[in-house]
Amino acid sequence: MSNTPQMPRELSDRVLCGIFIMPTLGVLLLMVAYPFISLLYYSSLSFSVLRPLVPARDMGLLNYELLLTDPDLWQRFIFTGKFVFLTVTVQFILGITVAYYLQRDFRARDFIFTLFMLPMMLCPIVVGFLWRYMFNSEWGIVNVIIAAFGGTKLDWLGVADNAIIAVVIADAWMWTPFVILLATAAFRGIPKNLHEAASIDGVSAAYRFFRITLPLSMPILLIALLLRLIDAFKQYDLFFALTGGGPGAETMTVSFEVGKIAFKYFYTGQASALAVILLIIIVGLSMVFVRYLNNVGKEQ
Amino acid sequence: MGIRSHLAATTMLASSVLMMTGAAKAETELTFVWHAGTCADAIVDIAKDYPDKSVKIVPALVPYGPEWHGKIAAEFAIQGDGFDFAMWDSQSTAEFAGGGHAHSVNDIFSSSDILNKDLFKPASLARYGEYPDGSGKFWGLPVNQDAYGFMYRKDLFEDPEEKAAFKAKYGKELAPPQTYQDARDIAEFFTRPDEGLYGWGQMGGRDYDFATTASNSFMWSFGGELYNPETYEVKGYLDSPASIDGVQFYVDMFDYGPKGSGNWGWDEVNAAFQQGKLAMAMQWYYFNGSNSDPSVNKFADKTGFGNLPGAIGRDGKFRRQFSVGGQGMGINTYSKKIDELTKFMEWYFQPAQQKRYAAVCQTGLKEVLESPEWQGLNSYNKQFAQALQYTNDYWHLPEYAILLDQLQEEISNAVSGKKTVKQALQDAAQKHERTLMAAGYEIKRSDNSPEVPDQMIDPVGMDKVVPLAFD
DSSP, X not given: OOOSOOOOHHHHHHHHXXXXXXXXHHHHIIIIIHHHHHHHHHTTEEOOTTOTTSOOEEOTTHHHHHHHTOHHHHHHHHHHHHHHHHHHHHHHHHHHHHHHHHTSOOTXXXXXXXXXXXXXGSOHHHHHHHHHHHTOTTTOHHHHHHHHTTOOOOOTTTSHHHHHHXXXXXXXXXXXXXXXXXXXXXXXXSOHXXXXXXXXXXXXXXXXXXXXXXXXXXXXXXXXXXXXXXXXXXXXXXXXXXXXXXXXXXXXXXXHHHHHHHHTSOOHHHHHHHHHHHHHHHHHHHHHHHHHHHHHHHHO | OOHHHHHHHHHHHHHHHHHHHHHHHHOEEEEEEEESSHHHHHHHHHHTTOSOTTEEEEEEEEOTTHHHHHHHHHHHHTTOOSOSEXXXXXXXXXXXXXXXXBOOHHHHHHHOSSOOGGGBOHHHHHHHHBSSTTSOOBOEEEEEEEEEEEEEEHHXXXXXXXXXXXXXXXXXXXXXXXXXXXXXHHHHHHXXXXXXXXEEEOOOOSSTTHHHHHHHHHHHHTTXXXXXXXXXXXXXXXXXXXXXXXXXXXXXXXXXXXXXXXXXXXXXXXHHHHTTOEEEEEEEGGGHHHHTOTTTOXXXXXXXXXXXXXXXXXXXXXXXXXXXXXXXXXXXXXXXXXXXXHHHHXXXXXXXXXXXXXXXXXXXXXXXXXXXXXXXXXXXXXXXXXXXXXXXXXXXXXXXXXXXXXXXXXXXXXXXXXXXXXXXXXXXXXXXXXXXXXXXXXXXXOSSOOSSGGGTSSOOOXXXXXXXXXX
16 A cells, blocks of 8 residues: 555646646737737827837827727728628628529539639739729720620729729629538538428428528528628728728728728827727627527527 | 768768858848839849859849838838848838938948948939938938839821821920920820720829829929928918819829729829820839830830929919939848948949949939930930939828828829819818827918918929920
């Protein structure tokens, strides 16, 4: 019999857990907590990283107040909301329609599916420049096609109403494949016997789609919706390359505004405050969706 | 193989690796940031002949536009030495020197036996490196001078039928314009959308400085000003009647360009001209090399170059003022290789190297600029030598990038028709004053706002049109 004192089993497990968790916790602290706390701190200052000779001033919550009372910023929020609504709606209508047809097995299905996925694999800034040339009012392919059908050439990027349509087209072209990907996976994951039983009962295709396919795919479609909403909300590259935020500031999103304040104006304190505001919005939006998603999961 | 052989081979391998590492360490890399293009390629090419083979010039090139300014600013923001020197826009000197990021060129002048102020024209040195204005403190050397220029289709201007038709319609000879008023008539004459031909091409894009370098050229020529550098007043200057006249004229000129040209950058202007869609265009001298190259521009042999027109302002005075372009070579104060860089600059700014550079771009070295050999090298160098006296610049203030973006936004609003020119300039003036006040400037408000601000700030108005020659 050994004389070595035994550690209580429960405590020993806790210590072990702690030891195992510590590296991850350390990384998390370093990668998430530290930048976040720094961000909060910077948001209370007036300073610029590009002007180190000018001392930082304590602003308290004044940066937030200045931002939230700035009518220009509210315009950015309104535009961002309009853009997010339009682009995500287009992506879901097109994505679900295409996925509905791609869920079936047919010849060359995999080839067509791969072709559909290609835009998503491109770098957003490349997509922006690509569409910028295609939307060129004088020699862009879009206007050439419109003119070939007898239409009038449009000034796509120089007029505010046209510019938002142009950006939605470019964004939808790039990200509809993502919706197709997830929707196809969701549709194909539904047990075939449900559709077979419905067919035997003489149910129409539309009824089957709305009462079987869509409800059973809802958890995955909601995840797709959440990801697309967040992604569209923080879209930056496409606007940078395609419109530069113009004409005027007509296509300037909130993310574009953060980029501008942070890396063009180098108002570091104000940019930090805006980043905090954006973070709160995105986290809030995500929480609503995750809760809804959980409820849907429980119901099913 | 025995153990001894193994040891011997390992020792030899280790020695070779060490020697190679040693050799690699002996090589000093001097990295520079610039926008990609002919001139950056020229520097890299010339640098290959730098006698000290242990020094290698490494380009870190970015596209022209916001990425270029952003790359330099981001490195300075972290006080990093990711590059050793950079070519930055003339107006950025205040921003980077004011932030304490640029190494003093005065220090280089005092320590070098070769580099000194006399190598450059005082105006060039001031434009591309002085901050604050008139202080004698320099933070950059004029490495690549540039100015907003003009190009036109000589075949159209010299066509007897066109000349006769123009004279019949406007009662004057068809010739490259000396004033914007003439340019408007000619642009109107050549605007024939059915034939795919337009009279005038200019930049109006929201990006970087695309719209404002063009609109400023009009504004200054009509006697307007961006602000009063003595009192820091913007209201009453930027939105003065003369400034509005100039910007309104600029906006109206889009009527003689292709639909949608209000969103163009330099790339689109070049493309439209090279495709034969434009009779005249505003374009930087920087691009004359490619626009006179038949492999790039199918109308190269029919393209004439010159300086931009002036304008007769509301006070009856003639002014010819256009945006300065080009870049100064600034040194990153955080670089650990300033001694090696100074030696390279001493070699690079000698006439032999600058002549090679000037064969494709515009040097800042006085000796080369003034030489008849360089001025006769192509059809536009002679005009460029004249252009420098007509150039004007943005604000030389550390807040330049913010002021620029605000003005870009408002000029873009005027171009797109969202706001009238007057409203856009009033809004820009208000934003500018807010920015200046936030940065700590005291705005000393005068009782009267000038109708033509140029009459108060370094007046350049002439009683009659002073014509310049064209190619």
